[in-house]
Amino acid sequence: MPESLTKLTYQTFQQGKNYFGLAHKILSSQLRNLVYPTLQQKTKPIPNELLVKLQQRLNQLLETDWQDAQKGVYPESLLFDNPWQDFFSYYPLVWLDSPQIWERLKQQNYQDFSPEIDTDGYPSYYVQNFHHQSNGYLSDLSANLYDLQVEILFGGAADAMRRRILAPLKQGLKAFDSFTPKQVRILDVACGTGRTLKLIRAALPQASLFGTDLSPAYLRKANELLSQIPGELPQLLQGNAEELPYVDNYFHAVTSVFLFHELPASVRQTVIEQCFRVTKPGGVFIICDSIQLSDSPELEYMMDSFPETFHEPYYKHYTTDNLVERLQRVGFENIEIQDHFMSKYFIAHKPA
Numbered sequence: 001m002p003e004s005l006t007k008l009t010y011q012t013f014q015q016g017k018n019y020f021g022l023a024h025k026i027l028s029s030q031l032r033n034l035v036y037p038t039l040q041q042k043t044k045p046i047p048n049e050l051l052v053k054l055q056q057r058l059n060q061l062l063e064t065d066w067q068d069a070q071k072g073v074y075p076e077s078l079l080f081d082n083p084w085q086d087f088f089s090y091y092p093l094v095w096l097d098s099p100q101i102w103e104r105l106k107q108q109n110y111q112d113f114s115p116e117i118d119t120d121g122y123p124s125y126y127v128q129n130f131h132h133q134s135n136g137y138l139s140d141l142s143a144n145l146y147d148l149q150v151e152i153l154f155g156g157a158a159d160a161m162r163r164r165i166l167a168p169l170k171q172g173l174k175a176f177d178s179f180t181p182k183q184v185r186i187l188d189v190a191c192g193t194g195r196t197l198k199l200i201r202a203a204l205p206q207a208s209l210f211g212t213d214l215s216p217a218y219l220r221k222a223n224e225l226l227s228q229i230p231g232e233l234p235q236l237l238q239g240n241a242e243e244l245p246y247v248d249n250y251f252h253a254v255t256s257v258f259l260f261h262e263l264p265a266s267v268r269q270t271v272i273e274q275c276f277r278v279t280k281p282g283g284v285f286i287i288c289d290s291i292q293l294s295d296s297p298e299l300e301y302m303m304d305s306f307p308e309t310f311h312e313p314y315y316k317h318y319t320t321d322n323l324v325e326r327l328q329r330v331g332f333e334n335i336e337i338q339d340h341f342m343s344k345y346f347i348a349h350k351p352a
């Protein structure tokens with residue numbers, strides 16, 4: 001297919017996902033307001049000028065995504081990777097789960113877990129219905145619906161934002177040119193359902209990949225996704241990022257996507273310390289998380305409404321938290337910042 005046609009197909013594909021996300025959000029809030037009119041006053045419409053800015057930021061993200069594929073950071077096919085089977089199997093369940101979400105929202109019930117869910121042994125900050133999800137991160141249904149919910153939230157741009165870690169990751173790994181591709185070890189902290197590991201696998205087919213997360217259900221889902229890819233299976237381990245279950249100086253690179261806004265401030269610091277500990281001298285640590293107020297003040301409206309609409313108890317503090325200072329405090333240096341659409345990236349280096 002000629003390059004211009006592939007690009008047009010990609011843009012149309014993404015625009016389709018964006019419209020789908022928008023349509024879902026509109027329909028869902030109309031239905032919710034019908035069933036629970038009292039919740040209506042709490043949601044304010046997004047101002048038009050902000051919608052224009054968001055569209056510009058989204059277009060910029062997609063252009064960068066396209067350009068990185070053209071530069072060979074990852075194969076072009078990754079731009080079209082979409083969990084279709086999950087979409088058709090689980091989209092109806094997103095709707096079926098909605099009334100329970102609205103009820104919890106109405107009751108302001110944020111720690112609602114079914115009796116069969118074992119919440120013992122998890123940190124209390126974690127035993128929450130993040131995003132009002134039924135059973136938080138602790139059920140198989142939650143793991144099956146998670147990627148769809150994130151896609152709807154970001155208008156189909158979640159993977160495009162995750163892919164922004166790949167160029168700095170490959171750049172950071174150049175410090176280890178003397179290692180064979182197989183000897184390179186990469187850890188994804190809070191790997192969730194494995195989307196980031198899947199993207200890393202496509203960009204670095206031979207690297208040894210590792211993922212850790214607190215949720216057994218999400219790890220099961222990650223295993224299901226990653227075991228379909230030919231080549232070596234990433235090693236998945238259940239663990240708390242506050243005590244990473246790996247020896248010191250083990251990984252050439254460590255990544256973490258959409259974790260830090262879900263941690264209390266002191267835990268953010270502990271996790272950063274742990275990531276420093278397990279990174280090899282000369283290695284790179286990349287965080288991808290939400291935008292922050294300091295560099296995206298024009299999106300303050302989004303940052304204010306996000307934790308209201310979705311249950312995100314630590315998000316507000318996150319938006320003003322100085323992560324650069326936290327990274328420097330444990331010893332990271334040469335910290336580069338990037339912003340893409342709704343995400344911010346911290347690319348930090350452990351001194352050689």
Ligand SMILES: C[S@@+](CC[C@H](N)C(=O)[O-])C[C@H]1O[C@@H](n2cnc3c(N)ncnc32)[C@H](O)[C@@H]1O
Pocket residue numbers: 126137150162189190191192193194195196212213214215218239240241242256257258259262
């Ligand atoms: C918003 S999800 C992000 C998942 C994935 N990285 C992604 O890109 O979609 C947050 C993830 O962090 C995990 N998590 C939260 N606190 C954790 C902790 N202290 N240690 C390990 N994982 C944690 C959750 O189980 C969940 O899978």
